[in-house]
Every structure is written in C-alpha cells, then in structure tokens.
C-alpha cells in the first residue's frame with residue numbers, strides 16, 4: 386500500500402513536470418499559460434507542505450498549505466478565463482481563497498473537525514471546477530476541435546463529483562477520519578485522485594494550447610495573410626479533391642479567374658496601403674456573392690480564383706456577373722482615414738468549365754485565356770472560354 390507521503394511527493398513532482406511543459410509553451414504567447422504555470426508552481430509547494438505536515442507547525446500545515454493550494458486552483462481557473470478572453474474577477478477569486486483559509490482556521494482552532502475542513506475545501510474546489518467547466522462550455526465559439534475541450538470540461542466535472550463524494554463520505558464518518566495523512570483506504574483513494582487534479586487540468590490546458598497552435602499553423606499555411614482568402618497552395622489542394630469528387634459524381638464544375646482592373650494605377654494614385662485595402666474589400670465583397678461550398682482564393686498580387694463545385698455554365702455566368710457587379714458597386718465605398726476621396730475599382734473575369742480530360746492546371750490555363758479576352762475587350766466584364 387503506498388503511503389500518503391509518497392502519493393503527495395509524486396503529485397508534487399508531477400506539478401514540476403507540468404510546469405516545465407508550460408514553460409516550453411510560453412513563447413507561443415497563448416494567454417493563460419502564465420497562470421497555469423503559477424498554479425503548478427504553487428501546487429508543488431502546497432503538496433510538499435501537505436507531505437511534510439507532521440514536521441511543520443500547525444498553522445503552516447493547515448492554513449498555509451490549504452491557502453497555497455487554493456491559490457493554485459484559483460490560478461488554474463484564471464488561466465482558463467484568460468485563454469478564452471473571458472472577464473477575470475480577481476477580487477472574487479482572492480476573496481474566495483481568503484474565505485476558504487478562514488474556514489480552515491475556524492474548523493481547526495475553534496471547532497477542530499477534519500470533516501468540516503474537508504467540506505470547506507470540497508466547496509471551494511468544487512466551485513473552481515464548476516467555473517472551469519462553465520468557462521470551457523460557454524466558449525464553444527472558440528473551440529477549433531472538440532476533444533481537448535470535452536476532455537478538460539469532463540475532468541473538471543469528475544473532480545467536482547469527487548469532491549462532493551468526499552465531503553458526503555467524510556461528514557457521514559465524522560470521528561473515524563482525523564487527518565489528511567491518515568493511511569485509511571478512502572483517504573488514500575481521495576488523496577491519490579486529488580494530487581493529480583492540477584496535472585490533469587494542466588494536461589487539458591496543454592491540449593487546448595496545442596489545438597490553438599495547430600489552428601494558427603493551418604491558417605497561416607492555407608490562408609492569404611493580407612485578405613484571409615484561401616492561399617494559392619490551399620486552392621490547388623482543394624481543387625484536386627473537388628476534381629476527383631466532380632468526376633466520380635459526373636457533376637459540372639466551374640472556375641473563375643478575377644483580376645482587378647488597372648490596379649497599378651490605384652497603387653500609383655492612392656498608395657500601396659490603399660491598394661491593400663482594395664484587395665481586402667474585393668475579398669469581402671466577393672464572399673457575399675458566393676456560396677459556402679465555393680472557394681475564393683488569392684492566386685497572385687491582384688488576381689483571384691473562385692472554384693465553383695457542382696455548378697453549371699449558366700449558374701457560373703450568373704455568379705461571375707454578381708461578383709463583377711458587387712465590385713463595380715464598390716465605387717468610393719472604401720474610406721481611408723485622412724483621405725477626402727476614395728478609389729473605385731472594377732474587375733475582369735475569365736470563366737472556364739471543367740472538361741472530362743482537364744487537369745486543374747489546364748482548367749486554370751483556359752480561365753486565364755478567358756480573363757485575357759475580358760481585359761482585351763475593355764475590362765469590367767466576364768468572358769467565357
């Protein structure tokens with residue numbers, strides 16, 4: 386049978402390991418990591434104080450150890466609040482820690498009851514876990530995947546249930562259990578589970594940080610930095626997938642190539658920064674004119690491609706016209722601070738339909754030829770191959 390001392394020391398060492406993992410993630414700049422690191426640092430100290438409780442003076446073994454552990458739990462919650470950019474009520478958290486320490490002191494010096502001290506801790510820790518669970522579940526819009534968030538919220542729920550069970554059990558067996566370090570089976574069970582609370586919640590936090598970093602890396606690889614449209618690389622990948630799907634289902638697919646007219650003149654007249662605003666505006670406008678299943682990509686400087694799966698020629702012409710008209714309607718819609726006048730712009734569009742033997746490169750080549758024709762015949766128009 387492991388001793389309570391050994392369990393607490395192993396828990397403390399786990400906190401150190403988690404602290405080192407969090408330090409390695411600090412440079413990702415993800416909010417919350419500092420708070421989680423502080424929590425594991427405090428957890429390490431608190432678990433050591435619990436482990437050496439018999440050798441320490443009573444106030445250090447009881448009030449200080451519990452106070453530090455409560456501060457660690459509050460810091461874990463603070464980390465989750467920061468991670469999800471949620472309001473952090475530091476004063477409420479600090480007041481809750483102080484109230485818990487006061488309750489420990491009351492049930493230590495005035496009414497010496499291990500069960501009531503346990504209930505005080507359970508209430509505090511339960512509330513912290515509830516806070517963590519609610520913070521995660523209420524931030525679903527920020528989830529990039531499901532697993533890390535369900536894992537962490539689920540663990541918070543389990544820990545909460547564990548605290549409730551412990552409080553009920555210890556209250557019903559008042560007198561039998563008198564100390565955290567008593568090697569009774571129940572005490573060993575709750576102590577073993579309890580010492581891993583901080584590391585387990587930290588593992589959940591680390592999974593969430595990884596999820597964020599993965600989403601950022603995917604975004605950087607697949608999205609154009611300036612406009613947020615699909616990158617050229619992503620378009621080629623997506624197109625290959627759509628191409629084989631189109632072939633399998635014998636549906637039609639269209640490609641539009643768009644080029645902003647006389648963009649060099651816009652840059653020359655209004656400056657490069659305004660040119661950038663025009664590119665962003667063009668993407669925002671075009672995205673209102675296409676469906677969710679279509680792909681809008683920036684394939685070059687002022688050149689864009691729109692991949693339209695499951696689209697007939699007549700529907701593709703309609704979409705192209707809609708985009709052209711939306712851009713034409715942009716006249717003087719871009720407001721630039723400090724500039725009394727603003728640029729208007731138009732686009733020329735080349736349209737090509739996928740043929741049976743086409744590769745995506747071939748489809749692009751034909752759309753490009755159509756775009757060239759649209760430019761040559763006066764710009765601000767749609768031409769089909």
Ligand SMILES: Nc1nc2c(ncn2[C@@H]2O[C@H](COP(=O)(O)OP(=O)(O)OP(=O)(O)O)[C@@H](O)[C@H]2O)c(=O)[nH]1
Nearest residue numbers: 644645646647648649650652657658660661686687
């Ligand atoms: N502001 C800005 N300009 C860019 C960017 N990428 C490319 N350009 C500019 O886009 C301009 C493209 O000019 P051209 O290829 O001559 O085409 P155009 O002036 O649009 O003429 P047509 O296509 O024939 O209507 C060049 O001046 C590039 O410097 C960018 O990210 N931001």
